[in-house]
Structure formats: structure tokens, C-alpha cells
Amino acid sequence: MTVVEGTQTYDVARIREDFPILGRRLAGDFPLVYLDSANTSQKPVQVIDAIDDHYRQHNANVARAMHQLGAEASAAFELGRDKVAAFIGAPSRDEVVFAKNASEALNLVARVLGDSGRIGQDHEIVITEMEHHSNIVPWQQLSQRTGASLRWFGVTDEGRLDLEGIDQLITEQTAVVSVAWVSNMLGTINPLETIIAKAHSVGALVVVDASQAVPQLPVDVAALGADFVAFTGHKMVGPTGIGVLWGRYDLLAELPPFLGGGEMIETVTMAQSTYAPPPARFEAGTPPIAQSVGLGAAVDYLSAIGMDNIAAHEQAITAYALGALQEIDGLTIVGPKEAVDRGGAISFTLGDIHPHDVSQLLDSRGVAVRAGHHCAKPAHQRFGVQSTTRASFYLYTTTQEIDALVEALHHTKKYFS
Amino acid sequence: MTDAMNVDSLYQEIILDHYKRPHGAGLREPFEAEVHHVNPTCGDEITLRVHLDGNTVSDVSYAAQGCSISQASTSVLNDLIVGKNVEEGMAILDEFNTLMHGKGKIEPDEDVLEDGIAFAGVAQFPGRIKCALLGWMAWKDAVSQALVTTSSDTASTGDPK
Numbered sequence: 001m002t003v004v005e006g007t008q009t010y011d012v013a014r015i016r017e018d019f020p021i022l023g024r025r026l027a028g029d030f031p032l033v034y035l036d037s038a039n040t041s042q043k044p045v046q047v048i049d050a051i052d053d054h055y056r057q058h059n060a061n062v063a064r065a066m067h068q069l070g071a072e073a074s075a076a077f078e079l080g081r082d083k084v085a086a087f088i089g090a091p092s093r094d095e096v097v098f099a100k101n102a103s104e105a106l107n108l109v110a111r112v113l114g115d116s117g118r119i120g121q122d123h124e125i126v127i128t129e130m131e132h133h134s135n136i137v138p139w140q141q142l143s144q145r146t147g148a149s150l151r152w153f154g155v156t157d158e159g160r161l162d163l164e165g166i167d168q169l170i171t172e173q174t175a176v177v178s179v180a181w182v183s184n185m186l187g188t189i190n191p192l193e194t195i196i197a198k199a200h201s202v203g204a205l206v207v208v209d210a211s212q213a214v215p216q217l218p219v220d221v222a223a224l225g226a227d228f229v230a231f232t233g234h235k236m237v238g239p240t241g242i243g244v245l246w247g248r249y250d251l252l253a254e255l256p257p258f259l260g261g262g263e264m265i266e267t268v269t270m271a272q273s274t275y276a277p278p279p280a281r282f283e284a285g286t287p288p289i290a291q292s293v294g295l296g297a298a299v300d301y302l303s304a305i306g307m308d309n310i311a312a313h314e315q316a317i318t319a320y321a322l323g324a325l326q327e328i329d330g331l332t333i334v335g336p337k338e339a340v341d342r343g344g345a346i347s348f349t350l351g352d353i354h355p356h357d358v359s360q361l362l363d364s365r366g367v368a369v370r371a372g373h374h375c376a377k378p379a380h381q382r383f384g385v386q387s388t389t390r391a392s393f394y395l396y397t398t399t400q401e402i403d404a405l406v407e408a409l410h411h412t413k414k415y416f417s
Numbered sequence: 418m419t420d421a422m423n424v425d426s427l428y429q430e431i432i433l434d435h436y437k438r439p440h441g442a443g444l445r446e447p448f449e450a451e452v453h454h455v456n457p458t459c460g461d462e463i464t465l466r467v468h469l470d471g472n473t474v475s476d477v478s479y480a481a482q483g484c485s486i487s488q489a490s491t492s493v494l495n496d497l498i499v500g501k502n503v504e505e506g507m508a509i510l511d512e513f514n515t516l517m518h519g520k521g522k523i524e525p526d527e528d529v530l531e532d533g534i535a536f537a538g539v540a541q542f543p544g545r546i547k548c549a550l551l552g553w554m555a556w557k558d559a560v561s562q563a564l565v566t567t568s569s570d571t572a573s574t575g576d577p578k
Binding site: 361 | 427428433458461462483485545548
């Protein structure tokens with residue numbers, strides 16, 4: 001299956017050859033149909049080899065080892081930071097802070113904003129009903145620590161952010177607005193421009209959870225204009241164990257440290273410590289070294305294909321899936337039903353068959369999806385469902401895989417009828 | 418492997434029957450303890466009440482939202498436990514729990530578990546073991562609370578039965 005986009009030919013078959021796991025066959029000799037990329041993406045051989053080569057040839061600790069391998073490992077680790085900075089259009093490499101995942105990156109922001117004294121009991125924090133728990137719980141905790149109130153954007157029946165009350169929601173009291181770029185459950189792409197402009201007009205900071213955006217959309221943080229952007233490596237063909245917090249340098253420079261430990265200090269005496277400048281200030285302890293190498297290889301891989309092409313493929317495959325799924329009797333999509341301002345994750349219910357049972361039957365046909373609340377319980381409550389089944393797509397997903405999903409769903413219906 | 422992972426070994430007819438027509442569903446009075454348990458991975462929930470008559474479990478009533486496995490296993494629990502005394506009930510729970518954690522290598526005792534033997538296949542699907550145990554863990558919790566309630570009632574009234 002090829003999608004022609006401009007003068008470039010997007011060759012899915014060719015891309016799939018880079019992902020060894022996509023050739024696996026599962027129980028019953030069914031070929032793997034991997035539709036769980038919003039959960040974690042598969043890894044191309046280029047990333048696997050880069051990590052393998054690092055451990056085989058260059059492994060040492062960074063910054064503190066004065067030997068040749070130490071220099072190589074330090075250079076490789078920092079090269080990963082350079083590559084990520086270039087990939088997201090960061091004005092400076094020092095604005096890229098490595099964390100262990102997006103959850104930790106979001107916790108870091110919430111924690112240090114509180115510790116800085118910027119948020120007090122007269123302030124308000126604004127999030128949305130469609131957030132992943134990792135962009136809810138840290139703000140609930142911050143609200144408990146500081147006495148600031150937590151306020152929420154609602155979601156329309158169509159699965160879009162309800163912007164109608166934005167002027168009452170984001171006010172002079174608002175200290176922070178934190179919002180997902182792309183919803184991991186509904187698939188909605190949120191109108192960040194409007195929200196960022198409104199937040200900045202009242203002097204509030206904007207945090208963007210870009211976990212589902214950076215893997216599938218071209219991202220330029222400088223053009224976006226947010227203050228902090230968090231995402232994770234493993235959803236963008238990179239390894240687990242590394243997440244990224246991008247932050248405006250002037251802000252990072254005035255914020256206190258997150259965790260205390262090695263590498264984040266300037267000097268330590270028994271009386272007190274002073275702290276390193278960003279990003280080291282926020283990276284206590286031995287950092288994710290091989291993971292930075294792997295993430296660097298991942299952004300090289302994505303850049304070589306082109307994020308515009310990947311976004312176009314995601315859009316095409318999502319449109320195809322939305323059409324095919326809606327032809328199944330009893331299937332209800334929870335989230336936008338058209339491929340407009342929409343990412344490649346589709347959550348749905350299938351009659352009254354429980355999502356666990358749906359995913360189990362799909363799995364018996366080699367089709368891997370996610371079932372449950374997808375760490376977005378408030379969004380599920382909003383739509384009156386306890387859980388859903390979610391199929392999610394990426395640069396290697398084919399229309400044949402969507403067809404296999406549809407066929408397996410028909411089989412599921414028959415099984416439980 | 419292929420046989421072991423066969424989805425039909427998970428969804429036995431008995432399980433699907435209990436799922437479609439659960440035994441003893443609904444919340445009833447009287448009861449000495451009510452608990453609410455959640456499976457955090459999927460959000461499945463159960464509210465379960467226990468009514469003790471002396472040492473006899475005279476009712477287990479429940480309202481649950483969940484998958485076929487969790488619904489069917491709570492239905493089977495109701496069949497197996499109601500009418501037994503607390504110690505017998507705990508022994509059945511142990512037997513069921515052992516079966517669930519037996520990785521498919523344990524031959525279930527039909528005399529003890531009756532329809533519950535149909536859950537032997539669940540043990541081969543690690544992701545579903547929690548589903549099968551949701552109602553049972555709720556029952557264990559509820560009966561422990563009920564025993565405390567009834568014993569403290571007895572103590573406070575000073576009127577042992």
C-alpha cells in the first residue's frame with residue numbers, strides 16, 4: 001500500500017522492513033497486526049542497532065569519567081540532546097531536559113512551579129477533561145500542596161474541547177494551563193494556538209502534553225509558543241526510559257531543582273549546595289545514556305522519512321479506519337468521527353461486549369489493541385462509558401491491517417452473540 | 418502454545434452462560450458488610466454485600482460492571498458460597514485462587530469448584546486472572562468486615578447468641 005503525497009511516495013511496505021517485530025507470527029499462525037502504537041510504538045532496526053552499538057563499543061558513565069570511553073559516551077549522550085532539540089525546533093539545546101518518561105516530565109514542571117512560589121492559594125490551575133492521568137494527578141497534587149484551585153475545560157459531545165467558556169475559565173487568577181496536544185483516548189487535536197494566546201494574555205504559563213503529538217506531527221516548539229512541552233521517547237520509535245521536557249530557557253533558569261543528587265549541582269558543602277544551570281539542574285543522577293543514543297537514532301529515522309509524510313500517512317490511515325469501523329453495526333466511536341484535527345487513535349465500544357472481551361478475541365486473531373480506560377477515566381466518564389477498546393496507528397500501519405481489525409471485530413460480535 | 422492460547426479454552430460455554438444470566442446479581446438487604454472493589458487496570462468495579470446468619474453465609478449480593486470473566490466468576494461465587502459457613506467459603510476461595518495462579522498446570526477439583534472448573538483456562542491468560550478474582554477478593558474483604566461487625570455487635574450488646 002503506498003500513499004502518494006506531493007512528489008514523495010510513501011512506501012509503507014519498505015518502512016515495515018525496518019521493523020523486525022512486524023514480521024512476527026502469533027499463536028494460531030496469525031501475523032501480528034499491531035494497532036497499539038499510542039501505547040508504545042515498535043522500534044526500527046536503526047534504533048535497535050544504535051543502542052546495541054553503544055553498549056558494545058562506547059559504554060561508560062557520562063560527564064564524570066575522564067577516560068576515552070567516558071568521553072565517547074558523554075559525546076553520544078549529548079548528541080542525542082542536540083538531535084532532539086533540532087527535531088522539535090528548540091532555540092537552544094539547553095532547553096531540552098531528559099526525564100524518564102512524559103509522566104516524570106509533567107511531574108517535574110508541576111513540582112518546581114510549586115516550589116518556586118509562583119503558585120499560591122489565590123491561583124488557579126486549568127486542565128481539561130480529556131487529559132491522560134499523567135496530566136491530571138500532578139496538578140491535583142500541586143493544588144493540594146499550594147491551595148490553588150483546579151479548573152477544567154469540558155469536552156463537547158463530538159469530543160472537542162469546549163472553548164465556549166474560555167474567558168471565564170482562563171482569567172487573571174490563572175497561573176498555569178496544562179493541556180494535551182493530541183488526546184490519547186479521543187484522538188482529538190486541540191486548538192493550542194487559541195489556548196496559548198488566551199493564557200499568555202492573562203500572564204499564565206502553558207504546559208503542553210505532547211506525548212501523542214511529537215510522534216505523529218511536525219513540531220516546532222518555538223513557533224508553538226508554549227512555555228513547556230513534555231513527551232516521551234518510546235512512542236516515537238525510540239526506547240523506553242527516556243522522556244523529554246522542553247522549557248523556555250529563561251523560565252528553566254529561574255526554577256529550582258526537581259530531584260537532588262549527582263550531576264545537578266554546582267558545588268556542595270556540608271552547609272548547602274548550589275545548583276547547575278539547566279538542563280543539568282533537572283537531571284540528578286546517571287541519566288538515560290543509551291536511551292539518549294536510541295532516541296537520537298529515532299529522530300534521525302523519523303526525519304529521514306519526513307514528519308510531514310508521517311502526518312499525512314497517519315491522517316490517511318485514520319480516515320480509512322474511521323470509515324471502515326463506522327460500517328460495523330453496533331460499533332460506536334467515542335471521539336471525533338471525521339479525520340479532521342484528529343490523531344491516529346480511535347476508541348470505540350462494540351454493543352455491550354466488554355472491551356476486555358473484545359481485545360481478547362482480537363488478540364486471538366493476532367490483532368493487538370488496548371482495552372480499558374487508557375489512563376483517561378474522566379474522559380470516559382464524560383461519555384458515560386467505563387472503558388473502551390482503542391486501535392491506534394503509526395507510520396507502519398497498513399489498510400490491510402485495518403481490514404484485519406474489521407474482520408476480527410465481526411468475528412467478535414458473532415462469538416458473543 | 419497454540420492450543421494453550423486458544424481463546425475457546427478461556428471462554429467456556431459455562432462461563433458465557435453465567436455471563437449472560439448471572440446468578441444472584443443485584444444488591445439485597447439485609448447485609449453486615451458492603452465493599453467496593455476496582456480493577457485499576459481496566460476500571461472494572463464491583464459493589465458486593467455479605468449477609469451472615471451466625472457463621473453461615475446466607476447471602477452474597479452484588480452490582481458489578483465488568484467483562485465476561487469477572488461477571489461469570491462472581492456468578493459462580495454466588496452459587497458456591499451461599500449456604501456454606503465462613504470456613505468452607507474461605508477454603509473454596511483458596512482452591513479457586515490456587516487454580517488461577519496455577520499457570521494452567523493444576524487439575525481443578527469439580528467436587529469443590531463445580532462450575533468454577535471452567536475457569537481453569539483463565540490461568541493461561543495472565544492478563545485476565547485479576548478479572549476472575551475481582552468478585553472473590555471483594556467477598557473475602559466483605560466477609561472479614563462482616564465478622565468484625567457481628568463480633569463487635571455481640572460484644573456491645575453483651576448478648577451472645
